[in-house]
Amino acid sequence: xxxQNYRQVKNIIAGxxxxxxxxxxxAEKAPNFVMRVFEIEKGSATPLHTHPWxxxxxxxxxxxxxxxxxxxxxxxxGDAVTxxxxxxxxxxxxxxxIFRLICVVPLVDGKMPGMPARD
Amino acid sequence: xxxQNYRQVKNIIAGxxxxxxxxxxxAEKAPNFVMRVFEIEKGSATPLHTHPWxxxxxxxxxxxxxxxxxxxxxxxxGDAVTxxxxxxxxxxxxxxxIFRLICVVPLVDGKMPGMPARD
Numbered sequence: 001x002x003x004q005n006y007r008q009v010k011n012i013i014a015g016x017x018x019x020x021x022x023x024x025x026x027a028e029k030a031p032n033f034v035m036r037v038f039e040i041e042k043g044s045a046t047p048l049h050t051h052p053w054x055x056x057x058x059x060x061x062x063x064x065x066x067x068x069x070x071x072x073x074x075x076x077x078g079d080a081v082t083x084x085x086x087x088x089x090x091x092x093x094x095x096x097x098i099f100r101l102i103c104v105v106p107l108v109d110g111k112m113p114g115m116p117a118r119d
Numbered sequence: 120x121x122x123q124n125y126r127q128v129k130n131i132i133a134g135x136x137x138x139x140x141x142x143x144x145x146a147e148k149a150p151n152f153v154m155r156v157f158e159i160e161k162g163s164a165t166p167l168h169t170h171p172w173x174x175x176x177x178x179x180x181x182x183x184x185x186x187x188x189x190x191x192x193x194x195x196x197g198d199a200v201t202x203x204x205x206x207x208x209x210x211x212x213x214x215x216x217i218f219r220l221i222c223v224v225p226l227v228d229g230k231m232p233g234m235p236a237r238d
Contacts, residue, residue, distance in 0.1 A: 001208065002201045003185065003192045006177075009199075023199035024175035030201050032225040033152045035175040037199075056143035056154040058125075058221050060179060066122065073122045080128075080142035080156075082121045082149050089120065102177050104223050106151040 002028045006037040017044025017093075025112055033104055034112045038091070040064065040099040045092035053113065055083040058102040063095030075099075121147045125156040136163025136212075144231055152223055153231045157210070159183065159218040164211035172232065174202040177221040182214030194218075 006023045014020040018040050025034030040046065040062075048067065059079045065072050066081055068088040075081070075091075083089045093099035105113060123142065130138040137159050144153030159165065159181075167186065178198045184191050185200055187207040194200070194210075202208045212218035224232060 001185070001187060001190070001192075001203065001206050003194065003198055005195075005197045006199055007197055023177070024201040028201035029203060030173045030175060031204065032173060033175065033223060035177065035199060035223060037177070054149045054151060056149060056152065056223065058142070058154065058156070058177075058179075060177075066120070068120060071120070073120075075122065076124075078124045078126055080123055080125055080154060082143040082147035084120065084148060085150065087120050102221055104152060104154060104175065 014038065015044070015046055017041035018046055022112065026107065026110070031107070033106045036103050036105070038101050038103055040091060040093040040101075042093050042096060045090050048088060048090035050086055050088045051113065052085045053106050053108060054085055055081070055089070056104045057081040057083070060100040060102060062093060062097050062099035064091055064093045064099040066091050128156075133157065134163070134165055136160035137165055141231065145226065145229070150226070152225045155222050155224070157220050157222055159210060159212040159220075161212055161215060164209050167207060167209035169205055169207045170232065171204045172225050172227060173204055174200070174208070175223045176200040176202070179219040179221060181212060181216050181218035183210055183212045183218040185210050
């Protein structure tokens with residue numbers, strides 16, 4: 001069992017104004033999936049992209065929207081988002097504070113899949 | 120893509136003073152894993168148990184401890200816990216407010232595994 005506060009985990013730049021911290025996954029020997037914490041600065045967004053695996057997301061704090069396939073949905077604390085394999089998506093901070101979310105992805109060939117290129 | 124606030128999801132009694140809401144998983148056609156939100160009342164705990172799959176957990180709010188295998192670790196907002204397959208664990212609310220956490224499990228035979236019996 002491993003316990004760590006996400007703030008103590010080294011952050012990875014995952015785009016302009018976007019950081020990612022891997023808090024549970026292969027380094028902890030978890031066999032199936034990876035939990036990451038994303039922090040998106042005011043006005044910043046993750047790239048609009050697709051991939052052949054799902055995301056399961058929980059909004060911890062802040063305000064934003066998820067965009068994809070011509071749709072836009074507002075997001076706030078307590079919202080859960082299921083992005084299915086192949087669905088286009090981008091998360092944008094539309095609030096004044098950090099937009100903080102948990103994003104879980106499956107392991108692909110035993111590894112965390114990389115950040116795909118923008119669509 | 121599906122967006123829903125966890126508070127709008129029907130809760131399931133997962134023990135005395137413990138509720139679970141399944142916010143992303145088979146109902147959304149996610150193929151690999153299930154995200155649940157647990158709320159543990161003051162003084163309540165999940166049963167001490169083990170199972171052959173991992174948990175990846177994120178503490179959203181409140182204070183508590185995780186117990187198992189003779190160890191006890193304090194938990195607070197922002198902590199992530201990896202429970203590996205076969206590791207004994209119980210989550211207890213030691214604070215004054217609701218102890219709220221995200222807990223992700225893999226699908227087992229295409230379904231969310233049931234709450235196992237207490238060890």
